[in-house]
Amino acid sequence: MNIWxxxxxxxxxxxxxxxxxxxxxxxxxxxxxxxxxxxNVYSKTWHGYTANIQHTGNFDDRVLGVVYHMSELQLSKLHxxxxxxxxxxxxxxxxxxxxxNAKTFVWNTTEAEHEPxxxxxxxxxxxxxxxGYERLVVRKIFTDKFRH
Numbered sequence: 001m002n003i004w005x006x007x008x009x010x011x012x013x014x015x016x017x018x019x020x021x022x023x024x025x026x027x028x029x030x031x032x033x034x035x036x037x038x039x040n041v042y043s044k045t046w047h048g049y050t051a052n053i054q055h056t057g058n059f060d061d062r063v064l065g066v067v068y069h070m071s072e073l074q075l076s077k078l079h080x081x082x083x084x085x086x087x088x089x090x091x092x093x094x095x096x097x098x099x100x101n102a103k104t105f106v107w108n109t110t111e112a113e114h115e116p117x118x119x120x121x122x123x124x125x126x127x128x129x130x131x132g133y134e135r136l137v138v139r140k141i142f143t144d145k146f147r148h
């Protein structure tokens with residue numbers, strides 16, 4: 001069975017996802033409303049804090065990302081690489097459709113937010129742009145948070 005996986009961190013980069021799971025069916029831009037992007041998950045791989053999402057309940061809050069259409073086996077490979085058990089959230093795709101049961105990874109942590117390593121946010125930025133997000137929109141995500 002195939003599922004939709006919502007990526008918002010470094011997995012928005014196509015080459016990273018392919019390296020972890022092989023080829024996937026397709027990908028589309030998507031947003032998760034009622035969530036905000038935070039950097040509060042420490043990663044030994046990145047030697048710093050990486051992306052997470054937090055539910056806010058505020059419709060105006062949104063996280064830019066990508067949905068990948070993949071098999072459940074491929075999702076289990078991402079789970080092995082990323083950590084927590086997948087959660088289900090609703091996302092809106094670039095074509096205006098809603099996916100009510102997209103899988104994503106959400107870390108349950110009370111860690112304060114920290115600035116992510118430059119290599120990490122650059123990978124996120126590159127991945128979002130690779131999927132067709134405008135560079136200025138993507139840069140604003142990081143400048144609003146960390147003033148780069």
